[in-house]
Amino acid sequence: MTDEVLGGVTSSLLTKLRRSDRITEEEADSLDRAISDVESYAPRSIICRAHVDQDVSKLLVEGFVSRQCTLVDGRRQILAIHVPGDFVDLHAFVLKYLDHDVVALSPAKLAIAPHQALRKVTDEEPHLARMLWFSTAVDAAIHREWIASLGRSAMARVAHLFCELRARLEVVGLADRSGYALPLTQVDLADATSLTPVHVNRTLRQMREAGLLDFRSGRVEIGDLVGLIRIAAFDPRYLYFDRIAR
Amino acid sequence: MTDEVLGGVTSSLLTKLRRSDRITEEEADSLDRAISDVESYAPRSIICRAHVDQDVSKLLVEGFVSRQCTLVDGRRQILAIHVPGDFVDLHAFVLKYLDHDVVALSPAKLAIAPHQALRKVTDEEPHLARMLWFSTAVDAAIHREWIASLGRSAMARVAHLFCELRARLEVVGLADRSGYALPLTQVDLADATSLTPVHVNRTLRQMREAGLLDFRSGRVEIGDLVGLIRIAAFDPRYLYFDRIAR
DNA sequence: CGAGGCCTTGAACCGGTTCAATCCTGGTGG
DNA sequence: CCACCAGGATTGAACCGGTTCAAGGCCTCG
Numbered sequence: 336m337t338d339e340v341l342g343g344v345t346s347s348l349l350t351k352l353r354r355s356d357r358i359t360e361e362e363a364d365s366l367d368r369a370i371s372d373v374e375s376y377a378p379r380s381i382i383c384r385a386h387v388d389q390d391v392s393k394l395l396v397e398g399f400v401s402r403q404c405t406l407v408d409g410r411r412q413i414l415a416i417h418v419p420g421d422f423v424d425l426h427a428f429v430l431k432y433l434d435h436d437v438v439a440l441s442p443a444k445l446a447i448a449p450h451q452a453l454r455k456v457t458d459e460e461p462h463l464a465r466m467l468w469f470s471t472a473v474d475a476a477i478h479r480e481w482i483a484s485l486g487r488s489a490m491a492r493v494a495h496l497f498c499e500l501r502a503r504l505e506v507v508g509l510a511d512r513s514g515y516a517l518p519l520t521q522v523d524l525a526d527a528t529s530l531t532p533v534h535v536n537r538t539l540r541q542m543r544e545a546g547l548l549d550f551r552s553g554r555v556e557i558g559d560l561v562g563l564i565r566i567a568a569f570d571p572r573y574l575y576f577d578r579i580a581r
Numbered sequence: 582m583t584d585e586v587l588g589g590v591t592s593s594l595l596t597k598l599r600r601s602d603r604i605t606e607e608e609a610d611s612l613d614r615a616i617s618d619v620e621s622y623a624p625r626s627i628i629c630r631a632h633v634d635q636d637v638s639k640l641l642v643e644g645f646v647s648r649q650c651t652l653v654d655g656r657r658q659i660l661a662i663h664v665p666g667d668f669v670d671l672h673a674f675v676l677k678y679l680d681h682d683v684v685a686l687s688p689a690k691l692a693i694a695p696h697q698a699l700r701k702v703t704d705e706e707p708h709l710a711r712m713l714w715f716s717t718a719v720d721a722a723i724h725r726e727w728i729a730s731l732g733r734s735a736m737a738r739v740a741h742l743f744c745e746l747r748a749r750l751e752v753v754g755l756a757d758r759s760g761y762a763l764p765l766t767q768v769d770l771a772d773a774t775s776l777t778p779v780h781v782n783r784t785l786r787q788m789r790e791a792g793l794l795d796f797r798s799g800r801v802e803i804g805d806l807v808g809l810i811r812i813a814a815f816d817p818r819y820l821y822f823d824r825i826a827r
Numbered sequence: 828c829g830a831g832g833c834c835t836t837g838a839a840c841c842g843g844t845t846c847a848a849t850c851c852t853g854g855t856g857g
Numbered sequence: 858c859c860a861c862c863a864g865g866a867t868t869g870a871a872c873c874g875g876t877t878c879a880a881g882g883c884c885t886c887g
Binding site: 407469476485 | 632648650652653656658660661672675676680681703704707710711714715717718719720721722724725726727728729731732733775814818819821
């Protein structure tokens with residue numbers, strides 16, 4: 336990565352990884368050099384298509400993207416929502432193809448990491464390789480938490496999603512205790528929680544009336560974070576922001 | 582791994598990984614040497630407890646185990662079911678601790694891989710490291726498929742679980758088209774599908790009456806695999822049994 | 828023969844869905 | 858400048874898949 340335009344595209348990822356473990360400047364530079372380009376995507380455009388062989392992986396720099404698949408009845412299921420700093424389809428580095436689509440939920444910028452470059456870097460820097468492996472393992476932990484979340488009430492599911500996004504956005508400086516920008520529609524929330532848009536709407540109204548949270552025009556305004564966390568039964572340890580040893 | 586008793590504990594894992602990529606004899610031997618011991622667990626005994634630092638990971642050799650957590654209301658949620666050949670808590674190698682419990686569903690034998698030994702082996706053999714990374718990425722893919730499955734009807738969920746277990750067991754020689762041994766209770770199935778035991782029972786009856794499948798006394802007898810796959814909308818590509826290049 | 832797990836079934840209930848109509852808002856073209 | 862339009866948000870009312878509660882039944886094992 337030498338181009339001026341690419342400056343600092345890995346910084347959010349590094350910030351996040353450094354919450355868990357030390358990363359040397361040399362390692363950070365190596366990772367930076369694995370980035371070949373940055374691409375922009377319009378909302379709803381497909382970033383990576385399921386079952387197509389990949390020779391690059393993409394790191395989300397700006398905006399929101401989802402992993403999603405289309406069910407037999409045509410409904411869309413959102414499997415994960417990614418925020419800046421997430422190495423969205425790093426899974427494809429070891430899997431070769433993905434089992435789902437990656438789609439932009441908002442305007443988004445992604446940095447491109449060719450697998451050839453990633454392979455060189457991970458072969459030469461085993462600790463950095465473990466950190467990247469770590470970040471895909473955290474993705475898996477988030478998936479598991481979603482599975483548990485889906486077993487619960489509509490209110491708990493929606494609250495859990497808001498808590499998770501807040502915690503993940505806070506690490507990269509895009510949220511605080513009072514709220515955050517979230518350019519999604521109620522339909523997006525419905526597809527992410529396996530609820531109907533109608534019921535998401537009613538649930539959001541309940542949350543607003545209870546003073547917990549107000550989600551309106553692309554922004555989450557949190558009224559009572561403690562109450563929200565309680566309803567969601569949100570325990571952030573699954574995000575692994577607190578590992579220590581190298 | 583020199584002890585006679587440990588002979589071949591990695592063979593199911595290798596069989597599975599070799600469905601996706603070549604693994605040399607030297608790599609296989611290295612992996613074998615990372616195993617220090619084999620332990621037996623009784624049904625319901627805890628194999629790995631959530632939020633406790635781990636210095637070993639465990640490979641399932643025999644029996645069935647689940648990843649599970651306990652929800653706030655005391656209900657148990659099964660997050661994944663593992664079959665022989667699965668490196669169950671390999672995630673702990675990079676995460677250091679797990680966010681959920683690993684519990685034996687049946688009598689089970691697990692091979693112990695100290696993290697120190699895994700670290701040596703993965704530092705020395707980058708390709709083997711990528712294969713282990715690959716296996717955790719497949720775990721994540723399975724989690725995603727469960728998320729999608731939970732968005733569907735009770736019948737589809739249960740059918741999907743049976744299809745997935747059949748496909749995964751077949752790879753390690755423990756299932757064929759006609760059925761397989763599955764020493765779980767209806768309560769286990771309920772906790773894995775986020776249904777009530779009562780409704781699982783009714784769903785199983787429907788499946789039996791439709792000639793799709795008979796689950797009884799620890800064995801799944803498949804009457805109509807094609808029909809089952811259709812109802813489950815089961816597409817096995819997410820299991821990644823078909824990768825090619827090294 | 829008794830006890831404890833597990834499976835089975837019925838009946839009432841309820842959280843979330845479905846269908847349909849209306850409202851609101853920001854952007855566009857006449 | 859305003860009428861129009863499209864996408865998203867909102868609300869009401871009927872409906873239904875799955876839950877809940879409760880009662881038995883059927884094994885296996887001591």
